[in-house]
Amino acid sequence: MSKKLKIGIIGLGTVGTGVVKVLSKYDDIEIVSCAVKNLSKKREVEVPLTDDIYSIVNNPEIDVVVEVAGGVGVLEPLKCAIKNNKHIVTANKELLARHGAELFDLAREYGVSILYEAAVAGGIPIIMPIKTSLKANDFELVAGILNGTTNYILTKMESDKISYEECLARAQELGYAETDPTGDVEGFDAMYKIAILANIVFNKRINLNDIYREGITKITAQDIEIADELGYKIKLIAMAKKEGDELDIRVHPMLVDKKLPISEIKNATNAVFLKGHPVDRVMFTGPGAGEFPTASSVAGDILAIKAEYGKCETILPMMSCNHNIYARQVGIENTKNCYYLSITASNKPGIIGKLGNACAKYGINISYIIQKGTNHDNAKIIVVTEECYEKDMTNMIKELEEDKTAKVENKIRVM
Ligand code: NDP
Ligand code: HSE
Numbered sequence: 024m025s026k027k028l029k030i031g032i033i034g035l036g037t038v039g040t041g042v043v044k045v046l047s048k049y050d051d052i053e054i055v056s057c058a059v060k061n062l063s064k065k066r067e068v069e070v071p072l073t074d075d076i077y078s079i080v081n082n083p084e085i086d087v088v089v090e091v092a093g094g095v096g097v098l099e100p101l102k103c104a105i106k107n108n109k110h111i112v113t114a115n116k117e118l119l120a121r122h123g124a125e126l127f128d129l130a131r132e133y134g135v136s137i138l139y140e141a142a143v144a145g146g147i148p149i150i151m152p153i154k155t156s157l158k159a160n161d162f163e164l165v166a167g168i169l170n171g172t173t174n175y176i177l178t179k180m181e182s183d184k185i186s187y188e189e190c191l192a193r194a195q196e197l198g199y200a201e202t203d204p205t206g207d208v209e210g211f212d213a214m215y216k217i218a219i220l221a222n223i224v225f226n227k228r229i230n231l232n233d234i235y236r237e238g239i240t241k242i243t244a245q246d247i248e249i250a251d252e253l254g255y256k257i258k259l260i261a262m263a264k265k266e267g268d269e270l271d272i273r274v275h276p277m278l279v280d281k282k283l284p285i286s287e288i289k290n291a292t293n294a295v296f297l298k299g300h301p302v303d304r305v306m307f308t309g310p311g312a313g314e315f316p317t318a319s320s321v322a323g324d325i326l327a328i329k330a331e332y333g334k335c336e337t338i339l340p341m342m343s344c345n346h347n348i349y350a351r352q353v354g355i356e357n358t359k360n361c362y363y364l365s366i367t368a369s370n371k372p373g374i375i376g377k378l379g380n381a382c383a384k385y386g387i388n389i390s391y392i393i394q395k396g397t398n399h400d401n402a403k404i405i406v407v408t409e410e411c412y413e414k415d416m417t418n419m420i421k422e423l424e425e426d427k428t429a430k431v432e433n434k435i436r437v438m
Contacts, residue, residue: 026332027051027052027053028051028052028053028086028087028325028328028329028332029053029055029084029085029086029087030046030052030053030054030055030085030086030087030088030089030325031054031055031056031057031058031079031080031082031085031087031088031089032054032056032057032058032070032079032088032089032091033057033058033076033079033088033089033090033091033092033097033100034057034058034059034090034091034092034093035057035058035059035066035068035070035072035091036091036092036202037198037313037314037317038091038114038141038314038317038318038321039057039089039091039092040066040067040068040314041314041315041317041318041321042089042091042318042321042322042325043057043068043070044067044068044315044318045315045318045319045321045322046322046325047068049326051329052325052329054070054071055071055079055082055084055085056070056071056072056073056078056079056082056085057070057071057072057073058072058073058074058075058076058078058079058092059072059073059074060074061074062074076097076100077100077103079100079104080100080101080103080104080107080109081103081107083107085109086109086110086328086332087109087110087111087112087325087328088101088104088109088110088111088112089111089112089113089321089325090111090112090113090114090115090118091113091114091115091141091321092115093114093115093117093118093201093202094115094117094118094202095117095118095121095122097115097118098118098122098125098126101113101118101126102125102126102129105126105129105130105133105135105137106129106133108133108134108135109135110135110136110137110138110328110332111126111130111135111136111137111138112137112138112139112321112324112325112328113137113138113139113141113142114139114141114142114317114320114321115139115142116139116142116143116212116215116216116219117206117211117212117215119139119142119215119219120214120215120216120218120219120229120231121215121231123219123222123344124228124347127343127344128347130343130344131343131344131345136328136339136342136343137344138150138324138327138328138339138342139219139324140320140321140323140324141317141318141320141321141324142215142216142219143169143216143219143220143295144167144169144216144293144295144307144309144311145171145291145293145309145310145311145312145313145316145317145320146309146310146311146313146315146316146317146319146320147293147295147307147308147309147310147311147320148307148320148323149220149295149307150219150223151323151327151342152307153220153223153224153297154223154341154342155341157297157299157302157305158341159301160297160299160300160301160302161299161300162224162225162265162297162298162299163264163265163298163299164262164263164264164265164296164297164298164299165217165220165221165224165262165263165295165296165297165298166260166261166262166263166264166295166296167260167261167262167285167293167294167295167296167306168258168259168260168261168285168288168292168293168294168311169212169213169216169217169220169261169293169295169311170207170210170212170213170216170259170261170293170311170312171194171199171290171291171292171293171310171311171312171313172191172194172199172200172201172204172207172208172212172291172312173207173208173210173213173238173239173259174258174259174288174289174290174291174292174293174311175190175193175194175197175199175290175291176190176191176194176208176239177239177242177247177256177257177258177259178289178290179193179290180242180244180247181247181251181256181257182289184244186244187240187244191204191208194207194291197291197313198312198313198314199291199312199313207238208238208239208240209236209238209240210236210237210238210239210259210274210275211236211238213236213259213261213274214231214234214236214261214274215231216261217234217261217262217263217272217273217274218231218234218272220261220263220295221263221270221272221350222344223344224263224297224299225263225265225270225350226346227270227346227348227349227350228346228347228348228349228350229270229272229349229350229352230349230350230352233272233352233354234272234273234274234352235272235273235274235275235354235355236273236274236275237274237275237276238259238276239259239276241433242257242276242433242435243432243433245365246363246365246433246435249365249395249405250278250363250435253278253363253405253407254280254281254282255278255279255280255281255286255363255437256278256279256281256286257276257277257278257279257435258276258277258279258285258286258288259274259275259276259277260274260275260276260277260279260285260438261273261274262274266353268351269350269351269352269353270350270351270352270353271352271353271358272350272352273355273358275435275436276435276436277435277436277437277438278363278407278435278436278437278438279438280438283438284306285306285438288308291310291311291312291313292308292309292310292311293308293309293310293311293312294306294307294308295307295308327339327342355413356412356413356414356417357412357413357414358412358413359410359411359412359413360410360411360413360416360436360437361390361407361408361409361410361411361436361437362406362407362408362411362416362434362435362436362437363405363406363407363433363434363435363436363437364404364405364406364407364408364420364431364433364434365403365404365405365431365432365433365434366378366403366404366405366406366423366429366430366431366432367401367402367403367404367429367430367432368401368402368404368428368429368430369400369401369402369428369429370398370399370400370401370402371428374402374404374428374429375392375394375404377423377428377429378392378404378406378423378429381419381422381423382408382419384419384422385411385415385416385418385419385422386411386415387408387409387411387415387416387419388408388409388411389406389407389408389409390407390408390409391406391407392404392405392406392407393405404429407437416434420434
């Protein structure tokens, strides 16, 4: 029998517990120790526990460190593990998006692999396919639904008419949400994931500060209802697009035409769409979060290392990271989009004319405009525009709101 692969796990929450369960069928993988924060918490699985991460990363018996704790606090322990020549498997998108450059440089120096299939789109195999089967492509776009929690919330608010708060609580119960769900609902999680994807799709390092990010917390039940009437679903979309020599990378909600397949992605399902040559268009869909789908990806990475372990070259060459040039990123103000505007206006003559004039001044063409009923003082006006520059839209809104007779309650870009 071949030598057992000995692993140490950091974290035994939703994902860690799933990983332990999945690995239990492999006699040739031994979990030496698992680090947790709270040793007295009741656990679903039995493994040797410690509350000292360094006892894992410094343990000479351990070959692979599996990090499923989350957050950037694990950076130093993982650097220590790499310096101790251990391979790393991680589901931690925040860590990779913020500190990937440093970690991958170190891994290259020490000849170890960092595998992270679970960090993007949970159970969907996407990192490995981009780095191997799709390696021959020049990509122009990667886009999709990369956060299960927000897609679950938007789906349930629409289909079951459940409040935002209740949908979020359910997503937390189901193990989809981050320890602090602000990361999900404010778009940070999807931003980390699109940064990781853009990095490998375009072979460039990505500056997180240059990614435009907006979450779903401003989306109301009324926006979802009106979008539905107009033939759209609202989705949190993450995208990275080639614009000449620059990359346009952003995360924000979008109205997605119901005719597009991505509008059909429901609950915690994720979708990743790629457009490149020679493959043309491909879309991957599957479970984007949760115990077992995520454990599937983590276990796959462990098994990939197991298959190569002990060979003369232990680093998986196609999975390593060899680029070090930073991308030039387009600012959101210089992007072109179509827009949905939800406007509350004073219920008096001339308001539509004022809106028309403001749009005309900035060259914004209106596709359609609907008045959604009035009460005594106010009218609700919905506008969908043709494509225009974000900076022109910003200036138009500023002008429209100047005399306080109209307020743009929400501005959502349209796919
Ligand atoms: P949980 O909050 O459920 O679990 C986190 C685990 O890490 C807990 O067991 C916690 O210990 C442990 N932990 C936290 N800090 C420390 C520390 N300093 N020392 C030792 N142990 C620590 O998170 P998830 O399992 O949901 O997520 C883990 C990682 O996987 C994150 O990076 C997340 O982004 C990522 N991920 C999660 C997915 C999901 O669907 N949940 C999907 C894809 C990726 P204790 O139990 O004692 O509190
Ligand atoms: N919180 C994340 C989500 C987990 O909801 O998508 C998967 O990365």
